[in-house]
């Protein structure tokens with residue numbers, strides 16, 4: 001029975017990973033400092049996990065968290081483009097320094113593999129679509145730079161210390177438990193909760209920006225595959241985790257009107273600084289090396305997510 005350490009276990013992705021791993025009969029340890037994660041996300045599993053309230057910036061705490069661990073799923077982050085534009089130092093501390101701490105602790109504990117929550121924002125706003133891993137990255141926001149720098153650290157730890165690492169470039173992961181309440185929350189969590197209340201969602205720009213929105217179960221599956229794929233195929237590398245299809249915010253708003261019985265209009269405002277316009281992934285590398293295939297499509301993911309928020 002393998003032991004997984006999940007950093008950021010109080011987040012919506014971290015807590016979803018924990019549930020999936022427990023349901024496979026494996027063991028979970030988790031750390032979170034609750035800067036963006038929430039206790040309520042792990043309330044239903046707290047008796048089944050070894051939870052430690054700790055900051056990834058605390059190297060001693062990371063050393064003790066990594067002891068005896070097989071796989072580290074490093075999800076802890078301040079996961080916001082606009083927040084990083086306002087506070088680049090804070091973004092760097094959590095998203096780069098924190099990652100290096102986790103890597104040092106994982107290396108010293110001789111864990112089998114570290115899988116990292118990297119970001120599609122590394123590609124930037126270059127016109128080529130879909131984005132594939134061989135493209136030269138062109139990050140715009142401090143957040144995107146931090147996530148890309150962390151990827152390079154993962155590859156470096158594989159090259160210098162033979163610590164097996166895999167970076168998963170997430171494309172707009174969404175689903176139940178994503179926090180809708182902060183100004184930095186993901187757009188779908190905000191749209192769904194606002195529209196269920198019958199209020200107007202805010203669209204920054206003309207709404208024609210598009211994203212390869214990826215339902216959480218697909219990201220969970222990619223992490224578990226990344227732990228088990230042969231090292232020769234994956235170690236030191238990065239992979240897109242997405243669906244291979246993009247949807248605009250205007251199209252998403254219309255779909256959500258049907259699902260939430262909302263009848264109003266969105267309010268359009270100025271574009272947000274640091275944003276990219278379009279995002280779409282080529283997922284063939286992950287398909288070939290990880291055996292990844294998105295199992296839940298956008299519409300089904302939206303339905304499940306709306307149902308979850310409605311039941312809250």
Ligand code: UD1
Pocket residue numbers: 079080081118119120121170171172173184185186187188190191202203204205209211249271272275276
């Ligand atoms: C998201 C993730 C980021 C991840 C990246 C790639 C969040 C909070 N951010 O960034 O961690 O690395 O995908 O996977 O999940 N928008 C509105 N109205 C709103 C909120 C947002 O119009 O109320 C717009 C934004 O201006 C942007 C788009 O929706 O054009 C998506 O924004 P957001 O959900 O914050 O995600 P990304 O910035 O793409």
